[in-house]
Amino acid sequence: MKIVLNNNPAVFTQPSLTVSQLLTERNYTFKMLVIKINGTLVKKSEYETAAIRDGDDVSVLHLISGG
């Protein structure tokens, strides 16, 4: 499937992925994340079930401390 991930095109061999699978696939091991699919927030409790499909616009924001 082809998606937009953090404003860049990304291609995966799988036809769809759960958010958890995407994080594993891309090695996003960070603890604090805010994830949106097509403009909608995906909560941490939904990572195992929320599906990413062809054409989706996904943003994975890594939050770090400091201010």
Place this chain on the structure above:
Amino acid sequence: MGIGRLVIADFDVVEESNLNRQYYFFDQIGKKKSLALKENIRRINPLVEVEAHEIKIIASDVKPLFGVCDVLVEAFDWADQKAMLIETMLEQMPRKPLVVGLGVAGWGAGNAIHCRRIDNLYICGDEISEAGVELPPIAPKVGMVANLQADTVIGILLREFVSL
């Protein structure tokens, strides 16, 4: 040109270690930050209305305190607080602009500081430099990111006015 009304919230007290980057002075050590900042703003311009809250913000505080504001600016220390605010905004006030600071620690590599937008979320910082014991946040970079946040706020407000 400036902002006529500000709503600020902080539970914390001014400490000596804050003085390297936060807008407080030596004689304010021990004071509540929200009150000290209100004093400092009003010394710059007494015509600015400052509504100061001494409170540790949790998700349920966000809309009651900041729902009246046109733009929110995030300046928390910790990643989990930033996550809480971003998620709360996305769920409860997704059309209201939120400008966050992300990656403000250390020195050098100022070129990595940027501002990017995801819908109504604006992210300012280098998104890499996590503050910690080995990489403290200090004034120059913190100031650059804070000013970029302020500049972003002005851009948001002026576009809104222009679009009328």
